[in-house]
Amino acid sequence: MSLSQDSSPYTLVICEKPDSAERIAEALSEKELNITKHGNIKIFTLKRSGRTYVICSASGHLYTISDTLPKHYVYPTFDVEWFPIHTMDRKRRYLSQRIGVIKKLAENADVFINACDFDQEGDTICFNILKYACGEKQNMALRAKFSTLTKTEVQEAFRSTVHGLGNGLAEAGRTRHIVDFIFGVNLSRALSESYHKFNQGYRVITVGRVQGPALSYVVKREVEIRTFVPTPFWRLHAELYKDDTTIIADYENQRVFKASEIQKIKKRCEGKKSIVTQVTKSIYRQFPPFPFNTGSLQKDAYRIFGYLPSHTLRIAERLYLSALISYPRTSSQKLPSSIDFQKIFTDLQKSKTYNKDASNILRGKMTPNQGPKVDPAHPAIYPTGDIPKRTLSSTESNLYDLIVRRFLAVFGEVALREQISVTIDISGYLFNIYGKQTLKEGWIKFYRNYTSVDDKVIPHLIKDEKLPLQSIVIEEKFTKPLSRYNQSTLLEKMEKEDIGTKATRADIIKTLYDRGYFYGTHIFATDIALTVNEVMSQYSPKIISVDMTRKIEKNLEKIENNQMDGGIVIHQAVDQMIDSLAAIKKAEKEIGGKLGQAVITTIHKQNRISSCPLCNKGTLNIIRSKKTHKRFIGCSRYIKGCRASAPLPQRGTVTITGKTCSNCGWPIIYLRFYRKSWRQCVNSTCKSKRKVTKDEM
């Protein structure tokens, strides 16, 4: 379709992404589908029930929030407006063409259909396009609601379009953007400016409405770990014989806090008879898991495949755009009966992998085990049953298999398991043995690869049976600190505390990594993170409090349900910011000093590789030459005569492994440059780097 040509009015369909536009166009076309390209932008034209439909797409957000001030470091700033993204971010100037195309297409359209994802972000994207690119058409648009991109669901969604932009979704989404901007930009500018005024150089120090509480969880844990003092305790085991096998029985008191007491028990038990005093068996039911929502999918994908939450969401998004699964951004743990389960299982039967399991389910009652969480916009994540039309990448196929198998498990029967508990008396002291076994697999057979069934078979024991005692073993233990968060457990914590949304939590964690607040798979907080948290709790405690974030989330929910006006939430945010910013401004010098110190300490720690293998007194650090600006490794005691140094590749990221070379004892580092990564000993004269001569061969 030519943009300049005069034609009869048509329906303009606005989709969120180019891929979804293509799929919707394919699903709606009755006969032929006309595709025209304007630069890189595809426009689909089709006839449907005698009417022309033109389908175009955004590419995520085309408009963004910014302040109206000319200088982007001034705070406080509360006057915000929506601007085309390409005017704010030079890297995304290619989006100007897309806005231009939509503007042209809107000129001849008389009906507008919002076919973006049915959630706050989707409606915000479409609202802004209708308002700014199409010329205030936001109030006359129709809404097509769907949770999967399958042909039948898309066609049904377009048959039953509704007036208006999905209740208050767009207003809630726009308010969220504004509130997040007011919090994030003002606080970040205040901290960055404090740093800039009292230190050399500039560093972006950010904190936001959701970032703040997420940061405080990790910092709180970091402080607990760093200030942890272990205390000793002891455990006692009895090694017993039964039919040539050794059985380990644990002393009933799991922790004995006195060395003398444990020795006394050991002495009294040694060489004594052991008698089985009690055998209890109990059968319990293990119910199928709940259907996946975004959080539980991200959690399981991390546990099973090690995929980071943000990565999982990206893969799931691709599977959704390929119409293989339903919309992955959902809080729901429910599969409503309106979904045609019969059809999905019949379609899954066609696949070799799921044929047997799908047939099994089809023979049963077909009732899913519903979870408690509800999402009015979308059901839980489920496979559409469509067969992939393209070859899936390994990550896609792993995640798809996980989703399908979870879906099968949800419909599975209850599993029956038996727990056996045996009590043994040795000289008046009681020892226990626990066993577990599965009696009926039920749903476990569908989800076996992804669930850990901790079966522990113990020999058959009867009451009053005497067992020969081999030995009594004492184990000295120490209390351990709480384990560190990883990306999955932090996301779980955020979900539990109800901060952020299912769509943004993973990205917020990623931002905290990018800002240098976190590092490592098991999250370590840097000194910058500790200081930012310290400053925030001192000068702006409300901002990092979970209560405030949670209150805003509740208010956004009210806006979504048309029970509250967005303006009220924005005013409340501004009021809170005024006090916080004034307190930060007053203590600018102190904050700047603290942040400067934290930045120096963090950089120093990041550059410290290991102790010097040559002088054994100094440390090997990554140093940048003032003359050549090139980086290399050198000893901190250079001035005192230590000449330990090593060259470094000038590009790529260096990670310290903490390991040393078995040949020379120098540290081993991990280097990454684009997709290439390797480990190497830093010592340039190390034997491991020497080429083998012909004679040696």
Next chain:
Amino acid sequence: MKCSICNREVIDDKSELCLYHSECYKKIKSSFEVWRLAYGELDWLNYLQRVDERPETGIWVKECCELLKKKKNYENS
């Protein structure tokens, strides 16, 4: 005034430690009783040495232990 261990500000004029290290000091002192009860006989220096050697011990506690050991050795000498 700065903390004797790190460069952070001390909690008050009477203290020579920052907020985090004084928290560690409190914990070290309160755990000494638990350790002494557990092992029967244990002197302060030996206790500090053992806590310092444990991998579970927090890094700030280790720093605090080092300082306390130095102080005790200085007093003894």
